[in-house]
Amino acid sequence: xxxxxxxxxxxxxxxLLLSLLCLFGLLVVIDLFGNFDEFISYGRRPxxxxxxxxxxxxxxxxxxxxxxxxxxxxxxVSVAFVLTLLMRSNELTALMAAGISPSRVMRPLLVASAIxxxxxxxxxxxxxxxxxxxxxxxxxxxLGETARKCTPxxxxxxxxxxxxxxxxxxxxxxxxxxxxxxxxxxxxxPQISAENAFYLLESREHPAGYLLRGVRQPVDLVQQASVPHxxxxxxxxxxxxxxxxxxxxxxxxxxxxxxxxxxxxxxxxLSTVELIGGIRQQTIEAGADVRLIVHARFVQPLLDVSLVxxxxxxVLSRSGRNIFLAAGIGGALVGTMMIVELVCHAVxxxxxxDATLAAWLPLLIFxxxxxxxxxxxxx
Numbered sequence: 001x002x003x004x005x006x007x008x009x010x011x012x013x014x015x016l017l018l019s020l021l022c023l024f025g026l027l028v029v030i031d032l033f034g035n036f037d038e039f040i041s042y043g044r045r046p047x048x049x050x051x052x053x054x055x056x057x058x059x060x061x062x063x064x065x066x067x068x069x070x071x072x073x074x075x076x077v078s079v080a081f082v083l084t085l086l087m088r089s090n091e092l093t094a095l096m097a098a099g100i101s102p103s104r105v106m107r108p109l110l111v112a113s114a115i116x117x118x119x120x121x122x123x124x125x126x127x128x129x130x131x132x133x134x135x136x137x138x139x140x141x142x143l144g145e146t147a148r149k150c151t152p153x154x155x156x157x158x159x160x161x162x163x164x165x166x167x168x169x170x171x172x173x174x175x176x177x178x179x180x181x182x183x184x185x186x187x188x189x190p191q192i193s194a195e196n197a198f199y200l201l202e203s204r205e206h207p208a209g210y211l212l213r214g215v216r217q218p219v220d221l222v223q224q225a226s227v228p229h230x231x232x233x234x235x236x237x238x239x240x241x242x243x244x245x246x247x248x249x250x251x252x253x254x255x256x257x258x259x260x261x262x263x264x265x266x267x268x269x270l271s272t273v274e275l276i277g278g279i280r281q282q283t284i285e286a287g288a289d290v291r292l293i294v295h296a297r298f299v300q301p302l303l304d305v306s307l308v309x310x311x312x313x314x315v316l317s318r319s320g321r322n323i324f325l326a327a328g329i330g331g332a333l334v335g336t337m338m339i340v341e342l343v344c345h346a347v348x349x350x351x352x353x354d355a356t357l358a359a360w361l362p363l364l365i366f367x368x369x370x371x372x373x374x375x376x377x378x379x
Contacts, residue, residue: 117302311330
């Protein structure tokens with residue numbers, strides 16, 4: 001890299017990090033002000049590590065969440081601020097007078113913006129899936145001890161409807177679970193009800209599913225035999241399952257605990273590999289919203305780059321050298337793109353437009369505009 005490229009990249013990184021940390025600090029201050037009592041109570045518990053450690057554990061994962069939401073905007077605003085600073089100090093004029101073309105000035109900034117878009121992809125595929133449990137908890141239920149509404153879900157493989165009175169994230173427990181059985185499991189009756197159900201991961205003894213304790217229905221559980229479905233045991237009875245105690249049964253299911261307790265938002269924090277694998281293995285219903293999320297993962301980095309390409313000409317075309325003007329232009333551009341994206345996704349999720357087209361439509365709109373507006377810089 002030349003001295004000029006290193007200088008431009010240093011300015012870009014400083015503006016990017018400063019903007020991210022300022023916005024994150026503002027988010028923390030606003031949220032902490034309303035939830036400080038909860039964090040004090042958590043910090044006073046034995047083994048918690050103190051209030052400061054609890055606050056760091058709670059807000060640390062939210063830094064990755066914030067970067068996912070505003071990564072593209074930060075890339076565009078950083079480019080706009082760097083160019084505005086160069087114009088205010090007449091450095092851009094000096095570079096042009098030295099025979100350095102605008103494309104050479106833009107090149108390192110565009111490369112840095114592309115790297116930010118790639119980091120956004122890495123964050124969505126690796127970062128957010130690894131911390132989705134933390135993101136699913138709020139300050140009022142950080143330890144998972146508060147009852148939450150149980151969202152009923154069908155098991156796509158067995159057609160068993162899983163529901164319950166409430167869920168508790170701390171021990172992955174469903175209070176008063178009710179599993180409605182299809183006709184294939186008529187030997188066990190129309191449903192299984194119990195005092196509690198605990199979600200268990202796959203092990204050598206059983207697949208992933210729910211361990212029900214204090215079973216109320218069927219009343220003759222000890223006389224029931226385990227029931228297979230499609231070559232796999234689905235309903236495990238204590239009559240022929242040694243690791244089950246009296247009054248317990250196990251129901252194998254592809255419905256995870258987070259699907260019951262978080263609702264539809266759990267899909268947002270799955271990686272693309274998990275989403276595609278879930279659709280192929282019939283663990284995730286391939287509805288319009290899921291297909292839209294998958295396609296949007298491929299569109300997002302391209303939209304982030306398009307946003308930068310749209311912002312650069314708008315900043316350079318202004319005769320003024322006002323940082324606030326650059327921020328206003330960037331904010332208006334981001335707001336316009338967000339509105340278009342939200343409208344397209346809403347139309348696609350409600351089956352008013354094909355989900356694939358709805359996901360790619362924002363890029364089809366802004367991509368050509370970005371190319372047309374940025375082309376004169378290279379010419």
